[in-house]
Amino acid sequence: MAGSNPNAKPMNLTLKVWRQKNRNAQGGIVDYQVKDISPDMSFLEMLDVLNEDLLRQGEEPVAFDHDCREGICGSCNLFINGRAHGPEPGTTTCQLHMRKFNDGDTITIEPWRANAFPVNKDLSVDRSAFDRIIQAGGYISVNTGGTPDANEIPIPKDIADRAFEAATCIACGACVASCKNASAMLFVSAKVSQLALLPQGHVERKSRVENMVAQMDKEGFGACTNIGSCAAECPVGISLENIAILNREFLSAKATSNNLA
Amino acid sequence: MSWITKTFSSSIGRKIIMAVTGLFLCTFLVVHLVGNLQLFNADNGAAFNAYSEFMGHNPLIRTMEIVLVLGFGFHIYEGLALAAKNRAARGNQRYVVDHIEQNSSWHSRSMALLGSIVLFFLIVHLYNFFGSLRFTDVPRDANGNEDAYALVLAAFKDPLYVLLYVVGQVALLYHLLHGFSSAFQTLGLTHRKYTPAIKFIGYGFSIVVCAAFAAMPIYFYFFK
CATH class of the missing domain: 3.10.20.30 (Beta-grasp domain)
Incomplete structure (x- = not known):
């Protein structure tokens, strides 16, 4: 620069x-x-x-x-x-x-x-579809009460780093805007893999990916064809590997969750 | 069982269908290629005709033929349907200025177009050989096998067919250059341990398979 x-x-x-x-x-x-x-x-x-x-x-x-x-x-x-x-x-x-x-x-x-x-209006777009995807599962359940001790739950450094990399997603929507399919999979995958990597995210691990993908489809985003425009344009460098993690999480949740509907 | 239909009608589920059928069709390419290499045998087609006779009548092969048709069917249907859905997801108002070529490769964006060219080739190809062998009486060679080799000789006298077959293989090459490694990504099999190897094998596979198939019409046109 x-x-x-x-x-x-x-x-x-x-x-x-x-x-x-x-x-x-x-x-x-x-x-x-x-x-x-x-x-x-x-x-x-x-x-x-x-x-x-x-x-x-x-x-x-x-x-x-x-x-x-x-x-x-x-x-x-x-x-x-x-x-x-x-x-x-x-x-x-x-x-x-x-x-x-x-x-x-x-x-x-x-x-x-x-x-x-x-x-x-003009250049301003409504990105509330992202909010609804987050509401569908992009959260964790925690007990309220006293402050837990720092480092109470051991998390290996490399896992913490990878979760943090995914967590840097600012939900700007450049991935959707760049993708020829207007697919939101890079965004959804960043949120899913961030929480799937950490023990705090394991409570809702299966329902999270099922619900977030269902909401993503309901909002009318396209499907990923792995062309890579999203990752190339992402301002914080979220990688395509997150989409592979999302696909894996989705398949394993569908194969093992108790959600029969 | 609604969870199964829900899984495979979701965007990721449909991509998984594309990936699984795509990789299955890659294994078909290997089998088809290995058999067809006998066209290069200097025996005026005796070995090729014997192989062709076997493929047409062996019960195991005939059963796999049904699986193959299903594989093609799902891959083509889902591919075209997803392409239409993805195009619609962008909306009616396209970008006035769009430099998508600066962040992705042409062939990765053109899978539906490349696949459609391959489909057109496939239809002509089935008409040329499979249709004649399965549904018409073909003269037999000295060993009593249907003379598929004669059909190949006749088809590749026509430069238009030679051109179409070569164009079909070029389209397949670019389709596979993206499709092979893309299928593994869709199945969640991306990792720095083995993804470089998958990409390398994918490129090698695409080039070797398509070059070998394209060599057949060229060889027959110029040397037979």
């Missing part, structure tokens, strides 16, 4: 932005010009500049999701120049800086595209 360059010249850009009034309206691409963009701005700050301009002109600003702006909340979901979160690997949109673009560039900005992620 190039560092901040005090001599970098401000940029003028053409933005092609998806505008859509509401969930049922027909949307379309609208062209905007933004001027004097500092290369040190983040992509979202550049959009802030666009919205300030629009407000001054009395136009409706572009709706886009954002929250923490430091790569952990998973809100800033934009499909930039044909890639989820833009062309840089391992970043969310808020971590993408304008120095990655050149003066005079045209940038196309679209919302995530999936039947299960309907567009609320």
